Amino acid sequence: MKMSGNGLVIVISAPSGAGKSTLCSKLAQKLPNLYCSVSCTTRPKRPGEKDGRDYFFVSEKKFKEMIRRKELVEWACVHDHYYGIPRQFLEKNIRAGKDTVLNIDVQGALKIRRLFPGSVLIFVMTPTMAELEKRLRARKQDSDAVIRTRLRNARRELRFLPKYDYLVINDKLADALCELEAIVIAEHRRLAHLSPPRFK
């Protein structure tokens, strides 16, 4: 039985505070054939962040050069900072049969779906908005005003939920992780992703 040779493009979106980054890195640890794409950004590095792990931190000049050279699959400008997905890593991975996770917002997710119609769109959310607020406050990272903005953004992003394939509720991290893993395993068995199987 010949299997499709391409890896899956897996988009994970979540409001800030829902645990997306932790889930993505733990998922990559569990699934040896799955890799997380690292985005490029022009925003300044925050304390604790590492170049090449959290983002590739580049200058605005470099970023615009990457746009011009079509080195980004998708990019956006948010609050004067640029964010983009490097093309080479993604395309090389996919062709090599490696699953690749893109950790992007709803607008970016919809663009990826247009570019890669077979991509799998997963939305991660806390059980309630109140829980999201609680987690944002517990991080002690943002001011009240910033938290209010993040919650407003979360509500706006949730409106795009019907465009997604899956909704994973990150109540307990281990459960959410199991569900994400199951989604990846199941998607590999979907006939839509397999080249027409021939049994001899």
Added chain:
Amino acid sequence: MKMSGNGLVIVISAPSGAGKSTLCSKLAQKLPNLYCSVSCTTRPKRPGEKDGRDYFFVSEKKFKEMIRRKELVEWACVHDHYYGIPRQFLEKNIRAGKDTVLNIDVQGALKIRRLFPGSVLIFVMTPTMAELEKRLRARKQDSDAVIRTRLRNARRELRFLPKYDYLVINDKLADALCELEAIVIAEHRRLAHLSPPRFK
């Protein structure tokens, strides 16, 4: 977050010899919320079979009465024997939020999809036709002529593969079982099966 209250209707089809029955019963052991529907039949009980576990063995008179009373969701006549899916068990289960596995052939699967548009269709197959033949011979249950018929039927059933959602290859039983389990877990997170979630 309100979840959909209904259980999933999961159809598993496979050529004779691919290990469908074993997989179904093991899947039900692993997933406490999953139940296997037991079909009714008018064919004689074979050695080792148990009424109520393998089939409900009924007379033709009783079967036709069940058809008349609309007690069967779906039925078919194969080689002069009737086979049908009891309605009450399935509908009660689904309403109670229990996943229900129907172990039926391709024609039945397509009827179930029409009746339950949200049903999940899984095809189970051996890695190759040669392996299917090997397993049928190893069972020492059928004559050469019967085995040839089963292989011919398998080829015919495989033509319906594009109508299915998933293809699980039963090479190693434990792996196929994990994949089936992943499919059930993942399908529960599909937005298509969830009632519109509301985050407060």
